[in-house]
Amino acid sequence: MPPGLAILMPVYNERATVKAAIADALSAELPVERQLVVVDDGSTDGTRELLRERAWPEDVRVVFHERNQGKGAAVRTALQHATGDFSAILDADLEYRAADLAPMLEPLLAGDAHVVFGTRAWHAHSSYGFWYVMGNKAVTFATNLLYNCWISDVMTCHKAMRTDVFRSLRLRERGFGIEPEIAARVLQTGERIYEVPITYRARSREEGKKLTALDGLRVLRTLVRCRIG
Numbered sequence: 001m002p003p004g005l006a007i008l009m010p011v012y013n014e015r016a017t018v019k020a021a022i023a024d025a026l027s028a029e030l031p032v033e034r035q036l037v038v039v040d041d042g043s044t045d046g047t048r049e050l051l052r053e054r055a056w057p058e059d060v061r062v063v064f065h066e067r068n069q070g071k072g073a074a075v076r077t078a079l080q081h082a083t084g085d086f087s088a089i090l091d092a093d094l095e096y097r098a099a100d101l102a103p104m105l106e107p108l109l110a111g112d113a114h115v116v117f118g119t120r121a122w123h124a125h126s127s128y129g130f131w132y133v134m135g136n137k138a139v140t141f142a143t144n145l146l147y148n149c150w151i152s153d154v155m156t157c158h159k160a161m162r163t164d165v166f167r168s169l170r171l172r173e174r175g176f177g178i179e180p181e182i183a184a185r186v187l188q189t190g191e192r193i194y195e196v197p198i199t200y201r202a203r204s205r206e207e208g209k210k211l212t213a214l215d216g217l218r219v220l221r222t223l224v225r226c227r228i229g
Helices: 018-027 046-055 072-080 100-108 130-147 163-168 178-188 215-229
Strands: 004-011 033-041 060-065 086-089 115-120 157-164 194-198
Touching: 004 018, 004 072, 018 033, 018 046, 018 100, 033 072, 033 086, 046 194, 060 072, 072 178, 086 100, 086 163, 100 115, 100 157, 100 194, 115 163, 130 157, 130 178, 130 215, 157 163, 157 178, 178 215
Parallel strands: 004 033, 004 086, 033 060, 115 194
Antiparallel strands: 086 157, 115 157
């Protein structure tokens, strides 16, 4: 059988964007067969009802958390339902595009890497703000320092890897700490992270931006915990 990709889509209160995000995930040109696993993480804005009332294609699996548990928990639930050789995270907020998974799959399919991150370039028209970019650079610098590596974007959502590698990682973070935890656990296995440029458009608070400065502190806590644990 040809290799397949499981797209893991955690969703929380994304009624305005989730239909477009699912359409994007299903229509993007990818070099492999795809499966989309959508996990509603206890949404309260009508997202849950929207997902329940639609008849989705066979290659879409929708799973529901009865209460909000966090992005990390939703990713881990989605991973349990993955059937593809590779798995990749794609948020439902339209900040990222599914088409960028295609160049990320190239080194995986060629056998040049087992783990690929999509790295963002920060531009005036696509960045949320100065402190957001500086915060991202700070936690990325902390990752490089703690793990003696050189990556450029630890908090990118676009992380793709072999599904067996993904499942072997000791992941326990429930919130946004899943992003640095994935990177930390990958680096601790000795895998090198292959980076590919991707497009990105940050949304505003009014559009539903959820990441805060407090999450930055949690990220640092996660990096330290994984390093000494």
